[in-house]
Amino acid sequence: MDPPRYNQVLDFIAILGQSDPTAFQSYNYSIQHEYPSIQRDKVTQINSKSLPTIADVVAHLKLLKAFxxxxxxxxxTTSVIKxxxxxxxxYWQVFITNAVRRxxxxxxALxxxxxxxxxxxxxxxxxFKVIKNKKFESMMSQIMPPLDVIMVWHAFLLNPKTFYDSFTRTDFIVFAKYPLPLDRIHGCIDNTTFEFNVPEIYRENYSSLLQPFINDPNDLIFDPIDDLLAVRITDKQVNIYCPRCQKPLTLYSVPLSTTSETGFADPGFEAYSTEDIDEQIRNNPYSQVECICLLTSVWNHDQLRKLQLYHDVHGDTELSHAYKYFSSIISRVISIRRSPYxxxxxxxxxxxxxxxxxxxNLYKEMSLVNLIKSxxxxxxxxxRLKNLLLRSYLQxxxxxxxxRGGIKIGEDLVGCVLRQERFVEKMNTTVNWLHSPFIxxxxxxxxxRYVNFFHMLTSSDLKQMLVPTLDIDLMWxxxxLWNYGYFKDCLESPCHTGIDHDDTVDENKLDDGYEFTRKxxxxxxxxEYSICYCHSCIMRRSATTNKFSFWMKSGSKQMRLEEKTIVKNPLFSKDEGFSHISTHNSIKLPTSQAQMKRRKSITASSLEKDRNNSHYYYLPNSSLFVILPGVPVDSGMSALYANTLCCSIVNASSSYGNCGGLCKGGSRDGQGNSTGGSCGGSSGGGCGNSSGGGNSSGGGNSSGGGGCGGGSSSGGGCGGGGGCGGGGGGGCGGGG
Incomplete structure (x- = not known):
């Protein structure tokens, strides 16, 4: 396709004003009586996919401004994070905690x-059902959630497999199939102040939806700012309920935060149980206890997580993340011996x-991580299967x-929002594309460029992690923001499997992944994938001078022509260059190999420099976060992670460290086939060469080899899984 003409100036207001409603994917969804069918055995053309339109992306940028x-x-204050x-x-962390609750x-209630x-x-x-739930669809068309609720919804959607897993296990898959309504959201955002103003009828309908479910009048307040005026966020009190018996766990309601850092949104949370019955049950087996929650006299976050695991282990529903890693619907079926069930x-x-x-006594005193290790x-x-499914409970x-009676979402949605803010700040202040005259x-x-990237991303031959630039990540x-449409496009691509976008990738992987993507x-x-003149990218190019010698020859005619084209490009600015590597999802993993790799990583070194000025994401300040957004795994948990967390991109059914040992074979041909060894290469993105070892003959990538091969490392790549989902049952499917 020819490059666009750069002499026409359209600001974002004109683009949105001149866009027909059908320019928005969410509007097109709303006027269809059925879901578009998924034909996972076919490869559809790119023009028939649900790729974002220009109007969608402008509305998305406008929403980020509203955040x-x-x-x-x-x-x-308008101060930036650092x-x-x-x-x-x-204060902001506690506000987001309350937003997640809302x-x-x-x-x-929905x-x-x-x-x-x-x-x-x-x-x-x-x-796969195409019939919509008419009652659900009708309600969604008549309401607009508050902006803080939308902010959490938005961040959760950017973890597509986790989002799918959460609403599949809680029998609310119709919500997972509903798009964020950008076509209506952008109309509620002021074009100058970016304040969120919702029509009164939408607000009233939203309150009516909540009333049958919640009793506290403060929980019915629509505007989050009005909520702050009613009760200062740090003074807000909440009750805590057992997920098994639904009874209160504490004698009194507990504050979200306290000066002694013992509130529910504090890492040192502590509250006394409703009753201490140690003497009554000292010599009795567990079977005679009405509910396991009665065994705990003092609650903290670790005890709550232990209670959640006990509830899930003894419940009928699959464990958390089972459908993220082993779904036969959003992933290619590789191994029928592993279904979520x-x-x-x-x-x-x-x-x-x-x-x-x-x-x-041992149960009461043992931490959750030690229980899992035991x-x-x-x-x-x-x-490895045990570590894979249980380690998520630690976060x-x-x-x-x-x-009480709330949908069971254990995921740290506070961390999801906070990690996304790094990207939001880039979009709003650093590059500010919404106000570019060449938007x-x-x-x-x-x-x-995203069409090209998606072509690479969904290739059946891909075996390493791809790292997007900022502009491509915005498109991604x-x-x-439409989970169903996104997975439909992935399933109807050559890889025929859902591609995850994990927001927790160790920093050391970014260099290898970015270099591979560029090539x-x-x-x-x-x-060129990215030409950037900012400091960190100049460092990266300087570190591989022989690979970029073309750009160092200042006298080269070709270089001058290319440079002239680059500087005229609307993505280029003197401050940020062409298009920056997207690092918002980077975290620190405390394993020895990950730490060693970070010391050698240019990207990690650049982030470390910024970290010295940031109290928000990187400093291990224990007084701020229940789960540290930038360091969600502490050293005590690292043994459960091999040398990686999940990867951003997977073309198999899972993407976990060391492959979880659940797939067979030492190499992978892009179709999920394998030939000996203990795991088959990197699964369509996988971890690439990010954690060392296993990427060459004898290291496990050919027949008979051990370890992780096929371009993968000991840190992971291909996943096992697949198989058939659980059967039976009614509930809230997709029926009308």
């Missing part, structure tokens, strides 16, 4: 309204046996405990 305006209003003081960071109230019954037996095939059942049986062998004496493959921020040309070019984010993009499309 920035909300934060400025809450904190009373310039905020610890008290401001803490989001859980919203989706829980499920109660939309679904006649809620089943604990998951029918994953409902995802079978994987969960195996791990549940191991934990139950361990629990039954624990003495009462489930031992398993074959290596089963041990839970169980805000849903404060909502139309910029996004037109970015759209073309916008694409994911592949140049090879396939004969275009």
């Amino acid at each position: 920035g305006a909300l934060k400025a209003k809450v904190l009373g 310039d905020l003081n610890p008290a401001q960071h803490k 989001f859980i109230i919203f989706v829980s 499920r109660k309204y939309s679904c006649d019954t809620v089943s604990t037996v998951v029918r994953e095939d409902i995802f 079978l994987a969960s059942s195996s791990v549940k049986s191991y934990v139950k046996n361990r629990w039954n062998n624990l003495q009462l 489930v031992s004496s398993l074959p290596d493959e089963e041990k 839970f921020n169980l805000i849903y405990f404060t909502v 139309y040309q910029t996004l037109s070019e970015s759209s073309n 984010h916008t694409h994911q 592949l993009y140049r090879k396939l499309f004969n275009q």
Whole structure:
């Protein structure tokens, strides 16, 4: 496609004003009586996909501005992240905690309204049903959630497989299939102040939706700023309920935060149980206890997570993340011996046996991480499966405990929002594309580049992680704001599987992934992937001078012609250059190999320099966060992660460290086939060469080799999984 003309000036207001409603994917969804069918055995043409339009992306940028305006209003300052003081960071973290609670109230009330019954037996095939739930769709068209709730919804959508897993296991898959309504949201945002102003009828309908579910009048307040005026956020009190018996866990309601850092949104949370019955049950087996929650006299976050695991292990629904890693719907079926049900059942049986062998006092005193580690004496493959499904419980921020009967979302949504803010700040202040006089040309070019990127991303031959530039990541984010449409496009691509966008990738992976992406993009499309004149990118080019000698020859005629083209490009600015590597999802993993790799990583070194001025994401300040956004895994948990967290991109059914030992073979051909060894290469993105080892003959990438091969490293790549989902059950599927 020819490059766009740069002489036409259209600001974002003109673009949105001149856009027909059908220019928005969410509007097109709303006027269809059925979901577009998914033909996962076919490869559809790019023009028939649900790729974001220019109007979608402009509306998305406008929404990011609204998030920035909300934060400025809450904190009373427009300062960027690194310039905020610890008290401001803490206040914002507590505000987001409350926003997550309000989001859980919203989706829980919506499920109660939309679904006649809620089943604990998951029918994953409902995802493919084309008939819409008319009651749900009608309500969604008549309401508009508050901006803080939308902010949480938005961040959650950018973890597509986790989003899918959460609403599949809680029998609310219709919500997972509904797009963020950008066509209506942007109309509520002021074009100058970016304040969020919702029509009164939408506000009234939203309140009416919540009233049958929640009793506290403060929970019915629509505007988050009005909520702050009613009760100062740090003074807000919440009750905590047991997920099994639904009874209160504490004698009194607890504050979200305290000066002694013992509130529910504080890392040192502590509250006394409703009753201490140690004497009554000292000599009794667990079976005679009305509910396991009665065994705990003092609650903290670790005890709550332990209670959540106990509830899940003894419940009917699969364990958290089972459908993220082993779904047969959004992933290619590689191994029929592992379905979400079978994987969960195996791990549940191991934990139950361990629990039954624990003495009462040992159970009460043992931390969750030590409990998980103590489930031992398993074959290596089963041990890795156990680590894979249980380690996520260590990072839970169980805000849903404060909502009686709330949808069970353990994911740290506070961390999701906070990690996204790095990207939001880039968009709003650093590059500020929304106010560029060349926004139309910029996004037109970015759209073309994203088509190329998506082609690379969904290739059946891809075996390493791809790292997007900022402009491509913006397109990728916008694409994911309709979970169903995004997975439809992935399933109808050559890889025929859902591509995850994980927001927790260790920093050391970014260099390898970015270099691989740059080379592949140049090879396939004969275009530069990214030319940037900012400090960190100059360092990266300088570190590989021989690879960029073309750009160092200042006298080269070719270089002058290319440079002239680059400087005229609408994506180029003197401050930020062409298009920056997107690092907002980077985190620090405390394993020895990851730490060693970071010391050698240019990207990690650049982030470390910024970290020295940031109290927000990187400093391990224990007084701020329940789960540190930039360091979600502490050293005590690192043994459960090999040398990686999940990767951003997967073309198999999972993407976990060391492959979890659940797939067979030492190499992978892009179709999921393997030939010996213990794991088959990197699964369509995988971890690439990011954690060392395993990427060459003898290291496991050819037949007979051990370890992770096929371009993968010991840190991971391909996943096992697949198989059939659980059966039976009704509940809130997709029916009319």
